[in-house]
Amino acid sequence: MGGTRFARAGTERKTRATDIVRSFREDLAISPSSLRHLRSGNVSLSQAVQASETPPNIERKKRIVRAESVHLSWDYQSNQETNMKEPKFSIRAIPDEISAAARNTRRSPQYGHPAHVELAGGTGPCRQCLCTFYVGKENRILFTYNPFDGLDPYPSPGPIFVHETPCATYSPRDKFPDTLRSLPLVFEGYGSDRWVTVREKVIDGAAEAVITRIFDQPEVEYIHVRHGEAGCFIAHINRA
Numbered sequence: 001m002g003g004t005r006f007a008r009a010g011t012e013r014k015t016r017a018t019d020i021v022r023s024f025r026e027d028l029a030i031s032p033s034s035l036r037h038l039r040s041g042n043v044s045l046s047q048a049v050q051a052s053e054t055p056p057n058i059e060r061k062k063r064i065v066r067a068e069s070v071h072l073s074w075d076y077q078s079n080q081e082t083n084m085k086e087p088k089f090s091i092r093a094i095p096d097e098i099s100a101a102a103r104n105t106r107r108s109p110q111y112g113h114p115a116h117v118e119l120a121g122g123t124g125p126c127r128q129c130l131c132t133f134y135v136g137k138e139n140r141i142l143f144t145y146n147p148f149d150g151l152d153p154y155p156s157p158g159p160i161f162v163h164e165t166p167c168a169t170y171s172p173r174d175k176f177p178d179t180l181r182s183l184p185l186v187f188e189g190y191g192s193d194r195w196v197t198v199r200e201k202v203i204d205g206a207a208e209a210v211i212t213r214i215f216d217q218p219e220v221e222y223i224h225v226r227h228g229e230a231g232c233f234i235a236h237i238n239r240a
């Protein structure tokens with residue numbers, strides 16, 4: 001559904017760009033070769049206009065003023081295209097009821113295995129607030145969690161941590177948590193039947209570019225973020 005929307009937006013942008021180029025050429029009577037040089041950045045707008053044949057019925061000064069206007073419009077459209085390619089996504093932490101049940105029962109809510117409470121010996125992170133732990137200063141609960149519950153019948157249970165005391169669920173949309181940028185991360189794009197169709201490592205915190213690349217692949221339905229060293233699940237990412 002998202003793919004159709006983006007495909008339609010792409011067609012509209014292409015049509016607008018074509019109209020602008022047609023308007024640019026007709027308005028200026030600019031030659032195709034000058035236009036190519038202008039678009040490649042080899043010549044300035046004034047040079048491109050002057051290099052083209054001057055129609056007798058249009059004054060040069062008026063043509064240049066109109067050219068500046070069309071050129072600005074062209075730049076604006078290009079910027080709009082760039083902005084429209086920015087990823088729209090939402091980060092989803094584990095469900096609140098899962099972390100609440102783990103705190104209350106001290107067992108894995110999905111499997112019933114005993115949970116383990118300890119003073120944080122590593123940075124985590126907490127899968128509810130998506131903050132890293134202060135090592136040696138906070139208590140955390142370790143329990144077994146299946147991140148594919150409700151997505152696919154084939155589970156992949158693994159260990160996750162949450163703060164022992166209740167914390168706020170990470171909720172901002174369209175924003176990757178800064179608290180995760182210091183961690184080595186792996187982004188896995190899942191297609192149908194939860195097959196991993198693409199996997200990328202992020203070690204410099206530049207998550208947005210990777211999310212964009214993965215969601216550019218239409219077969220990807222969602223992304224899971226995992227710890228790049230421990231391999232355990234951290235968060236789920238949907239297209240917005």
Ligand SMILES: [Zn+2]
Binds near residue numbers: 126
């Ligand atoms: Zn937390």
